[in-house]
Amino acid sequence: MFYHQISSLINSNHILILIPRIVSVLFIFLQGVGMLVYPGGTIHDITSEGYSFASNFFSDMGAYAARNGEPNYLSMIFFSSSLNLVGITFSFYYFALPKILGNDKINYILSWIGTFFAFCGSICLIGTGLTPTDIVFDAHVLFANNIFYSFLITALCYTIVIYRSKILDKLYALGYLIFFISIFMYVGVLQFGPSVSNGQSALIFQVVAQKLIVIIFVFTVLHQTFGFSKIKIDCSK
Numbered sequence: 001m002f003y004h005q006i007s008s009l010i011n012s013n014h015i016l017i018l019i020p021r022i023v024s025v026l027f028i029f030l031q032g033v034g035m036l037v038y039p040g041g042t043i044h045d046i047t048s049e050g051y052s053f054a055s056n057f058f059s060d061m062g063a064y065a066a067r068n069g070e071p072n073y074l075s076m077i078f079f080s081s082s083l084n085l086v087g088i089t090f091s092f093y094y095f096a097l098p099k100i101l102g103n104d105k106i107n108y109i110l111s112w113i114g115t116f117f118a119f120c121g122s123i124c125l126i127g128t129g130l131t132p133t134d135i136v137f138d139a140h141v142l143f144a145n146n147i148f149y150s151f152l153i154t155a156l157c158y159t160i161v162i163y164r165s166k167i168l169d170k171l172y173a174l175g176y177l178i179f180f181i182s183i184f185m186y187v188g189v190l191q192f193g194p195s196v197s198n199g200q201s202a203l204i205f206q207v208v209a210q211k212l213i214v215i216i217f218v219f220t221v222l223h224q225t226f227g228f229s230k231i232k233i234d235c236s237k
Contacts, residue, residue: 012203041067083129094118114157121150157179172227
């Protein structure tokens with residue numbers, strides 16, 4: 001009852017196609033501006049100027065103070081805003097999917113499992129943006145890591161759901177499979193990768209791995225919107 005009332009308010013073309021595209025572009029823009037205004041400093045070199053794509057984590061932008069000790073208010077605002085936008089958007093995006101792709105009992109159950117973990121991941125996205133790493137480090141790491149643990153399960157569920165649904169082309173199931181494999185590999189990096197305290201090469205490895213998974217994340221969402229744009233979808237049925 002509650003689900004049908006909420007889903008009837010959702011314009012599926014907006015929440016599954018238009019809004020994710022706009023938010024993806026906004027995310028890239030806000031992150032880019034955040035990098036431009038970041039004062040400077042990395043874990044191993046607090047004297048470096050500006051943001052280093054290979055040596056600064058995304059989370060460096062969300063800190064209250066930059067690595068060089070200067071105030072980081074602007075970068076923090078852009079970083080936090082981008083993650084809040086994505087977290088809220090994903091909550092609605094995945095809420096709509098079971099109605100579209102849950103066309104049989106197995107798909108319906110799997111899609112809701114995927115959506116549940118997507119909600120968890122969305123909360124973690126928002127939590128990551130609201131927990132400056134230099135003030136509440138443990139909470140920030142907890143939220144940041146659980147983004148990927150949560151969406152790992154989501155990606156697996158929706159790879160199966162999209163493949164079985166026959167609503168979207170198999171190409172989009174392949175896209176989600178690549179997404180799943182990429183997150184699985186990144187979770188391996190989180191668990192077994194070199195510690196950034198081991199030196200500059202370890203830092204670069206971790207930072208570049210993080211950048212790659214975020215890029216794949218964004219392009220997976222954009223890729224799926226093209227699949228939904230090819231079919232007639234209605235969340236109000």
